[in-house]
Amino acid sequence: MASTIPDPLDGPAPVSALPTGTDRAGTDRAGRVEARGIDFIPDGERHGRARELFAVWAAPNVSYLSLVVGGALVLTGLDLWQSLTLIVVGNLFWLLVGLVATSGPAAGAPSEVITRAMYGIRGNRVIIAVTGWFVSVNYLALNWAAASLAAFALLGDLGVPVGTPVKVVTIVAIAAATLAISVYGHATIVKLYPLLTWALTAAFAVLAVYVLRHAHWDHRPAEPLRGPALWAALTAALALVASAPLSYSNSADFSRYLPRATSPKAVAGWTALGAFVPSVLFTALGTLAGTAVDMTDPQTALAAILPGWFEPVFLLSVIVGTIANNAMTAYSSGLALQAVGLRLRRSRSVALDGALGLALTLYALLVSDFLDTVSNLLQVMVVLLGPSMAVYATDVLWRRNRYDGPALGDETRGGPFWYTGGVNPAGVIALLTGAAVASQCVNTPVYTGAIAKAAGGVDLSLPAGMVISAGLYVLLTRARRAAVR
Numbered sequence: 427m428a429s430t431i432p433d434p435l436d437g438p439a440p441v442s443a444l445p446t447g448t449d450r451a452g453t454d455r456a457g458r459v460e461a462r463g464i465d466f467i468p469d470g471e472r473h474g475r476a477r478e479l480f481a482v483w484a485a486p487n488v489s490y491l492s493l494v495v496g497g498a499l500v501l502t503g504l505d506l507w508q509s510l511t512l513i514v515v516g517n518l519f520w521l522l523v524g525l526v527a528t529s530g531p532a533a534g535a536p537s538e539v540i541t542r543a544m545y546g547i548r549g550n551r552v553i554i555a556v557t558g559w560f561v562s563v564n565y566l567a568l569n570w571a572a573a574s575l576a577a578f579a580l581l582g583d584l585g586v587p588v589g590t591p592v593k594v595v596t597i598v599a600i601a602a603a604t605l606a607i608s609v610y611g612h613a614t615i616v617k618l619y620p621l622l623t624w625a626l627t628a629a630f631a632v633l634a635v636y637v638l639r640h641a642h643w644d645h646r647p648a649e650p651l652r653g654p655a656l657w658a659a660l661t662a663a664l665a666l667v668a669s670a671p672l673s674y675s676n677s678a679d680f681s682r683y684l685p686r687a688t689s690p691k692a693v694a695g696w697t698a699l700g701a702f703v704p705s706v707l708f709t710a711l712g713t714l715a716g717t718a719v720d721m722t723d724p725q726t727a728l729a730a731i732l733p734g735w736f737e738p739v740f741l742l743s744v745i746v747g748t749i750a751n752n753a754m755t756a757y758s759s760g761l762a763l764q765a766v767g768l769r770l771r772r773s774r775s776v777a778l779d780g781a782l783g784l785a786l787t788l789y790a791l792l793v794s795d796f797l798d799t800v801s802n803l804l805q806v807m808v809v810l811l812g813p814s815m816a817v818y819a820t821d822v823l824w825r826r827n828r829y830d831g832p833a834l835g836d837e838t839r840g841g842p843f844w845y846t847g848g849v850n851p852a853g854v855i856a857l858l859t860g861a862a863v864a865s866q867c868v869n870t871p872v873y874t875g876a877i878a879k880a881a882g883g884v885d886l887s888l889p890a891g892m893v894i895s896a897g898l899y900v901l902l903t904r905a906r907r908a909a910v911r
Contacts, residue, residue, distance in 0.1 A: 454683055456618075460611025463772035464764045466831040467534040472685040474616065476692035479527070481620035482680050483700030486751035487670075488626040490572065490744040492705055493728075495666060496712020497721025502659045506645045509713045512660065516667025517705045522819045523677045524698030528690040529822050530681030533829035537678040537818070538758070538765035540829060544821050544899075545857070547837050548848030551766050553857065557814050558676065558762035559779070561807055562755050565673075566604075566783030569755070571790055573600050573748035576725065580741040590792065597787055600749065605780040607753035608760065609773045612683055615753065622750050629743040630708060632736060633728070637715045640731050645717035654882030661885040662869060665808060668888055670705065672811040675818050676758040690827055756780055809868050812888050813860030813895035817853055820896040824903060852902035860895030867891070 454460055454471060462471075499509040529540050538558055542550045577596045578588045586592065607614060651659050681693050712721065719727035725744075729737055760776030768775060833842045845851070866875035868887035878885055 454611070454613045456613040456616070457610065458613070459609055459773055460613065462612075463775070464536055464539050464761055464835075466835050467682055469534070469686060472531070472534070472683055474684050476681075476684060476688050476696045478616050479681060479693065479696040480700035481623045482616060482754075483523075483697055484704050485619040485622040485626065486747070486754050487701050487704040488623060488630055488708060489704075489747040489751055490576070490724075491569075491670075491748075491751070492708035493712035493715065494721070494724050495670070496709040496714075497716040497724050497727075498666065499663050499713050500645070500716030501721060502663055503647045503649075503651045503655075504659055504663060505647060505650065506643065506713065506717055508660065509663070509716075510710055512663045513667055513706055513709045513713065516664050517671065517702050517709070519668045519671040519815075520698045520702040520705065521694070522815055523671050523674045523701060524694035524696075525819050525822055526675055526815070527677035527681045527697040528693045528827050529818075529829055530678030531684040531686055531688045531693060532690075532827045533678070533834060534682055534686070534831035535678070535829070535834050536682055536758075536761045536765075537676040538761045539834050540678055541675075541818060542834050542843045543825070543829065544817050544850060544853035546845040546848050546850035546853070547841070547843055549845075549850055549854045553814070553854075554762050555766045557807075557810055559759055559766055561673070561811075562759035562762060563779055563783050564786070565755050566752055566759070566780070567786035567790060569748050569752045570597065570601055570604070570783065570787040573745045573752075574787065574791060576741045576744040576748075579725065580738055580745070583738055583741070593792065594788065597791065598784065600745065601780060601784045601787070604749045604752045605756055605776060607749070608756035608776045608780070611757065611772070612680065615680070615757070619750065622746065626743055626747050626750070627704075629739055630711070633732070633740060633743075634711055636731050636733070636736075637711055637718070637728075640718035641714040642717040654884065658869065658883035658885065661888075665868075665885055665888050667709065669808050669811065671701065672808070672815050674701075675811070675815045676761075679758050679761055680754070756783070806865075806868070806870060806873055808870075809864040809887055809891060810857075810861050812864060812891040813857050816860065816892035816896040817857050817899050820899050821853075824900065852899055852906055855902060856895045856899035859898055860891040863894050864888075864891030 454462065454473070496509070496513065499512065500506075504512070526537065530536070533540050538554050541554065544550070545553050574593070574597045577600060578593065581588050581592065581596065607618065677697055681697065684693065712724070715721060715724075715728060715731075719730060721727055725741075728740065732740060756776055756779060759779040760772050763775040763779060764770065764772060770778065830842070836842065838844070839848075843850070864887040866877040867885065867890045868875050869878040869883050869885040874883070875887070878887075
């Protein structure tokens with residue numbers, strides 16, 4: 427006899443048609459503070475087109491960070507063509523970000539709520555607290571620090587004495603601009619980011635002209651890597667490039683307002699393409715710059731090959747690009763804080779996270795080398811990001827992207843996603859097992875796992891963690907479904 431227990435894998439019930447004249451924009455309008463947080467977006471408030479996602483993801487990836495990553499590949503001892511190949515391969519992980527984004531229109535909910543389907547109500551709170559909120563706040567501090575250093579240099583070029591009071595005002599101003607975008611929210615981001623994309627692309631196109639003039643297309647390291655050393659460098663570089671897309675398992679946050687009938691292929695395609703194209707182009711630009719100058723200190727090194735008139739434009743572009751990147755991070759961190767269980771409006775949760783990130787930035791730049799500690803910690807956190815993305819992407823495929831948004835908002839005992847004591851063993855076990863194996867395969871300046879040591883420094887954390895988490899999740903989910911039928 428079939429069980430009468432509701433199975434979340436069966437998907438949502440049909441949704442009735444909308445009344446004539448429904449205002450699809452609802453409260454999600456550019457220039458107004460977004461009212462919705464992690465709550466379900468009714469069909470009557472759904473609006474927009476999938477192609478709008480291209481600029482949403484392009485703006486934060488036309489970035490200085492991409493240049494830094496590209497330059498770092500050359501510093502590892504790889505030649506130009508090895509680096510360029512890895513840039514393309516590593517950025518293919520944006521396809522997973524696109525896949526995850528399809529769950530937004532299906533559920534009408536952000537990623538931080540959809541993952542309740544994978545981990546259960548209570549399990550999700552703990553996991554989001556680490557992989558969503560904690561990581562986001564620290565990234566806010568890291569990115570604001572980079573933007574602030576560029577701003578200090580810009581002020582110095584303009585003849586402004588950069589003492590402690592000026593530094594404090596500068597850091598606060600950058601954070602305020604970021605948080606303003608995040609607080610106004612989704613519709614403002616969708617409206618503003620196409621303009622930022624064009625402006626940043628124009629600035630970096632000028633940068634590209636000067637970089638290409640100095641680039642050495644036949645670049646090879648003085649001592650080419652071979653054998654285990656080469657494989658260690660290749661796998662570490664791949665993990666470095668892939669870490670950017672793998673950190674964006676929150677892509678449904680920016681697609682959840684799209685109508686339910688929006689093509690999943692269009693959502694996935696525009697999301698992935700919007701991030702992939704600029705990431706590849708500007709990371710490759712950083713690699714080409716690394717063949718001409720020492721990218722250990724990218725800002726100083728690039729200034730040596732740029733004309734004096736363009737240096738202020740370049741520094742301003744670094745600041746604006748970082749603001750665009752951090753605005754998305756702050757937006758999602760606010761949703762993560764709500765999903766953890768803090769009962770605050772989204773705008774206030776964003777402000778709270780921003781205040782914490784600002785405090786870390788001020789402390790790091792004015793008091794200590796705290797950012798080095800944070801950066802090292804985040805390198806190790808990569809062992810969680812790969813498995814968490816793998817579980818999410820696997821769930822989307824397993825369920826055939828069928829999610830019940832209202833049911834995901836039900837946090838009561840006995841609800842459809844309560845599972846066992848508020849925890850879905852399949853998701854939690856799959857994630858933790860994949861992360862445990864990845865931790866023994868990772869090779870970073872901070873920590874090297876036992877398997878990586880035995881393999882001569884080859885870092886297999888990325889494939890090992892993701893494959894094990896995805897495979898184990900399917901096996902455990904299939905076993906659970908068989909048990910309740």
